[in-house]
Amino acid sequence: MLGTIVNTGAVLAGSLVGVCAGKSIGNELKETLMKALGLAVVVIGLQMALSAKGLIPSVACLLLGALTGELLRIERGVERLGESLKARFNSSSQTFVKGFMSATLLYITGAMTIVGSIQDGTTGNPDTLILKSMLDGVAAIALSSTLGIGVAFSAASVFVVQGSLTLLAAQLAFLQEPQVLTLITTTGGMMILGIGINLLGLAAIRVGNMIPALVYAALYPMIFP
Secondary structure, eight states, rough: OHHHHHHHHHHHHHHHHHHHHHHTTOHHHHHHHHHHHHHHHHHHHHHHTSSSOHHHHHHHHHHHHHHHHHTTTHHHHHHHHHHHHHHHHHOOOOOOOHHHHHHHHHHHHHHHHHHHHOOOOOOOOOOHHHHHHHHHHHHHHHHHHHHOGGGGGGGHHHHHHHHHHHTTGGGGGGGGGGHHHHHHHHHHHHHHHHHHHHHHHHHOGGGGTTTTTHHHHHHHHOOOO
16 A cells, blocks of 8 residues: 555645645646646557557447446536535635545546556555656645646545555455556557546546447457456
8 A cells, every 4th residue: 555655645745745746837838737737647648549550449348338337427426526516615716526526537537556566465565656756746836836626636546546556455456467457558648638628728628438349458358368
């Protein structure tokens, strides 16, 4: 659990730095920072999505995941959680829910989350999650400086998701199989690309409803070896 604890702390620390710095940053600079972060996320998503030779399995998983997520209304559930947190802590931030959702999805949909959690849980090696912590901490500074304190609450999502994966690592070791990991990376890359597009304000993609795609990506190689 060391990697998850460090990652959670990095998100919290980065968010607090960003919120404090955000007060002294002009709106134009905040907008530029958000666009720059959006471009960076797009590039990361593209790199991950194009890491596999064939995209058809990933596209199939993404479509099935989107259909499942829409039926389950996952993103609406995440929004309600963000709204509940906002009300509970009496936040006046107009971008609280957006910050919470954007950061949560960015932090938990990457392959590093899965690989790092399994490594930490099975071998006690937190190196991958510590590296992820550095990246997440920097991203938290940029996100929270423009979207506010809601980003800090995404640390709870990181703790719950990565902590659960770490504790279940012995049963989830199959996720490190090359075929499985490649498909998860490619599918997750498409989702991260969607987050980047949202940050750039080019469209409003309900990426949260695509989360089941990662489950389908993990199961696909077993069904179609």
